[in-house]
Amino acid sequence: MDIPLLELIKLGLRQLYLFKKTSAILFLIGLVAVLVVGLVYPKKYTSSATLKLEDEGVIRPLMESRAAIAGPADWVKNATETVFVYSVLEGIVKEVDWGGMNLESDDVMENLVMKIRANTVISNAGQSFLKFSYTDNDRKRAFEVTQSLADSFIMQMLKEKRRNSNEAFDFISTQVETYKKNLTVSEEKLKAFKQDNVEGSISATVQRMNDIEQQLEAANIELAENNFRLESLKKQLVGERAVREVSSEALALKTRINNLTRELDQMKLVYHDQYPDVIALKERIDELQIKLNKMDPGAINAMNAESEQQGAQGKALYSEIRSQISALESNTAAINIRKSKLETILAEQKEKSEKQHEVEAELAELTRDYTVNRNIYQDLLMRRENARVSMNIELENKGASFRVVQPAKIPLQAQTPPFILFFLAAPLVALILPVVFAFAFVLVDQKIRVPQAIGAFVDVDVFHSIPHLNSVEDSIAFKKDMMVIILFFMISLSVYAAVGFLKYRGYL
Amino acid sequence: MKMSDQLVYINSANKPEIHSGKSIKKMAEVSEYTDQDKDKRKIIYPEMRNRRVVNNFRDLRNGLIEKAEGKNLTIMVTSVAEGGGSSFVAVNLAAAFAFDQSRTSLIIDTNLSAPGLDKIFDIKDMPGVVNFIEDSGIGLEEIIYASGVKRMRVLPAGQRTEYASEYLGSTQMESLIENLKNRYNDRFIIMDAPPLTDPASARQIAKLSDKIVVVIPYGKISGQELTEKLALLPKEKIAGVLINNEAIIRQF
Numbered sequence: 001m002d003i004p005l006l007e008l009i010k011l012g013l014r015q016l017y018l019f020k021k022t023s024a025i026l027f028l029i030g031l032v033a034v035l036v037v038g039l040v041y042p043k044k045y046t047s048s049a050t051l052k053l054e055d056e057g058v059i060r061p062l063m064e065s066r067a068a069i070a071g072p073a074d075w076v077k078n079a080t081e082t083v084f085v086y087s088v089l090e091g092i093v094k095e096v097d098w099g100g101m102n103l104e105s106d107d108v109m110e111n112l113v114m115k116i117r118a119n120t121v122i123s124n125a126g127q128s129f130l131k132f133s134y135t136d137n138d139r140k141r142a143f144e145v146t147q148s149l150a151d152s153f154i155m156q157m158l159k160e161k162r163r164n165s166n167e168a169f170d171f172i173s174t175q176v177e178t179y180k181k182n183l184t185v186s187e188e189k190l191k192a193f194k195q196d197n198v199e200g201s202i203s204a205t206v207q208r209m210n211d212i213e214q215q216l217e218a219a220n221i222e223l224a225e226n227n228f229r230l231e232s233l234k235k236q237l238v239g240e241r242a243v244r245e246v247s248s249e250a251l252a253l254k255t256r257i258n259n260l261t262r263e264l265d266q267m268k269l270v271y272h273d274q275y276p277d278v279i280a281l282k283e284r285i286d287e288l289q290i291k292l293n294k295m296d297p298g299a300i301n302a303m304n305a306e307s308e309q310q311g312a313q314g315k316a317l318y319s320e321i322r323s324q325i326s327a328l329e330s331n332t333a334a335i336n337i338r339k340s341k342l343e344t345i346l347a348e349q350k351e352k353s354e355k356q357h358e359v360e361a362e363l364a365e366l367t368r369d370y371t372v373n374r375n376i377y378q379d380l381l382m383r384r385e386n387a388r389v390s391m392n393i394e395l396e397n398k399g400a401s402f403r404v405v406q407p408a409k410i411p412l413q414a415q416t417p418p419f420i421l422f423f424l425a426a427p428l429v430a431l432i433l434p435v436v437f438a439f440a441f442v443l444v445d446q447k448i449r450v451p452q453a454i455g456a457f458v459d460v461d462v463f464h465s466i467p468h469l470n471s472v473e474d475s476i477a478f479k480k481d482m483m484v485i486i487l488f489f490m491i492s493l494s495v496y497a498a499v500g501f502l503k504y505r506g507y508l
Numbered sequence: 509m510k511m512s513d514q515l516v517y518i519n520s521a522n523k524p525e526i527h528s529g530k531s532i533k534k535m536a537e538v539s540e541y542t543d544q545d546k547d548k549r550k551i552i553y554p555e556m557r558n559r560r561v562v563n564n565f566r567d568l569r570n571g572l573i574e575k576a577e578g579k580n581l582t583i584m585v586t587s588v589a590e591g592g593g594s595s596f597v598a599v600n601l602a603a604a605f606a607f608d609q610s611r612t613s614l615i616i617d618t619n620l621s622a623p624g625l626d627k628i629f630d631i632k633d634m635p636g637v638v639n640f641i642e643d644s645g646i647g648l649e650e651i652i653y654a655s656g657v658k659r660m661r662v663l664p665a666g667q668r669t670e671y672a673s674e675y676l677g678s679t680q681m682e683s684l685i686e687n688l689k690n691r692y693n694d695r696f697i698i699m700d701a702p703p704l705t706d707p708a709s710a711r712q713i714a715k716l717s718d719k720i721v722v723v724i725p726y727g728k729i730s731g732q733e734l735t736e737k738l739a740l741l742p743k744e745k746i747a748g749v750l751i752n753n754e755a756i757i758r759q760f
Binding site: 472 | 550722
């Protein structure tokens with residue numbers, strides 16, 4: 001239903017009127033309830049102790065970023081975690097007087113521990129102040145627990161810090177040892193490697209390779225020269241031989257002819273010219289002569305002109321050429337041998353240079369390992385010294401610690417609201433209660449009271465509502481109601497006054 | 509002053525007669541209620557102190573006249589629940605109509621099982637609707653009486669009966685209303701009907717009416733209930749609803 005606010009207020013007020021008697025009763029109930037609560041409200045006392053983060057004074061600036069000292073911002077969290085440990089709280093419980101509770105029982109102990117946890121507040125009270133507060137309904141207990149909390153905290157902090165720096169130191173020492181070993185190992189590896197691979201440097205090898213390549217070039221050039229000369233010499237020789245061959249062939253023929261002629265002559269001595277063998281021989285001689293005549297005249301000349309000298313010269317030339325040829329051939333052979341040797345060496349050098357690259361790479365890696373290990377090791381050495389300093393600082397308690405600046409006290413005043421508050425609040429609550437009830441009723445009770453409520457349900461014309469007509473009976477009834485209301489009011493008033501009076505006099 | 513001592517016979521002839529405005533004044537009026545009487549009976553009058561009440565009824569009357577478009581209406585007044593105050597509204601609506609010197613109104617108590625007008629007009633046990641239906645010999649004029657209000661007539665329920673819805677649906681009832689309509693063209697007929705908790709009766713009366721006014725008692729019913737109850741009536745005849753604060757029962 002969308003009823004405008006003004007209408008709702010009117011409805012609420014009308015309902016309040018309709019609920020006259022109910023309202024009167026609610027008034028009384030409200031009044032009494034608040035008064036009762038005020039009377040029986042359990043008193044709570046809070047005690048607190050304030051600790052100050054000890055001034056680090058001279059040492060702090062020196063130790064800045066060397067030794068580790070925690071900042072005050074985390075102290076509350078720190079303190080809570082430290083002090084709320086079950087064993088710590090257990091200790092506190094045992095120190096305090098709980099009025100004869102059986103602390104041996106696990107249940108009881110647990111409940112008390114939970115109670116302390118629930119009622120303790122640890123807070124920051126300024127830059128480097130820490131405040132412990134505990135609330136209880138017994139004054140003395142509040143005080144005792146608070147005191148115990150603060151003391152426990154201080155003790156725990158000392159213990160823990162010592163333990164921490166000892167642990168830190170031990171840990172780092174172990175690390176130092178480990179890395180020392182690592183360093184030694186990598187050092188050894190490096191040394192061994194260097195020893196095994198003393199080869200010359202790469203640049204020397206490259207130089208050598210260049211050298212050899214140059215030599216090979218030279219050899220190839222020589223070889224080409226030789227070949228060329230060999231070719232021409234061989235050509236000469238072939239010419240000579242050709243000539244020689246021809247002339248020797250002519251010589252052979254001539255010789256044969258001479259032989260045969262001799263033979264013929266011989267034969268002629270015995271036989272006459274018509275002897276068949278003689279004829280045959282003659283024919284043969286003629287054949288050979290023809291053949292001879294067909295030959296290169298140069299060659300014949302050579303043969304004919306062949307004198308001892310020229311023969312000897314020819315022979316000398318021929319053998320000269322031949323010896324030159326053999327000289328060249330053996331030179332060539334030598335060069336080839338040299339070449340293949342050089343090529344072998346070149347190949348070796350190439351292999352060597354490749355190997356050298358590998359070696360250098362590995363060397364670089366080993367060196368790097370070594371360097372890294374060495375750096376870490378040095379770093380760890382430094383850290384260990386820092387940890388040692390921290391530890392020593394702790395030992396002398398010159399590091400951060402807490403001092404009690406405001407010790408726990410037995411609280412005199414209760415934290416809970418004083419009775420006067422309830423006393424004054426009672427009439428207000430009593431007045432509000434019926435109003436709230438009336439309004440709540442109107443809101444919750446979904447019945448039609450005003451025309452605006454109808455539209456949501458049916459589509460009909462709504463005429464003006466008919467107001468109530470006060471009749472005589474109404475007046476009488478009203479008077480009756482008023483009597484009831486006044487009665488309740490009188491009762492309320494008396495109760496209120498009575499309670500106030502008795503409380504004032506201390507009877508309650 | 510008891511009404512029963514002073515019966516008024518309107519016209520003994522059974523022929524329907526048309527009365528003009530002048531004849532209204534001639535009707536013998538019984539002694540009127542005093543203002544105090546009216547206050548006691550919760551009947552409105554123009555000079556009454558509570559202006560809001562009288563004006564709201566006037567508005568209701570005017571609204572209905574508008575919807576009438578010139579005709580004389582037969583209006584059914586019912587309520588959503590028992591004790592809704594439909595009698596109160598019906599009587600005062602009739603009274604409002606009677607304010608106008610040229611009009612008269614007739615209020616019929618059609619709540620035959622639990623008549624609501626008896627107390628208001630002291631007409632208990634006087635012959636009325638039931639009698640007319642049961643006894644064909646009874647004429648209209650025998651059952652219409654003067655109320656204590658000028659120009660307002662009342663037709664009681666008559667004897668108590670358990671056959672309410674049957675009677676209401678009978679031909680006699682039909683002819684009763686027909687006759688009433690025809691006889692008095694200047695008369696607005698208002699029927700104080702039983703609440704919608706008796707749907708059968710309500711429906712019968714709805715058949716006989718031109719317009720229906722539904723009374724909603726303050727803070728008694730939910731929107732849901734309203735929807736349900738209104739669905740029992742022919743939609744086109746519903747002139748509208750109104751909330752009756754008069755019916756607020758003094759709550760604790």
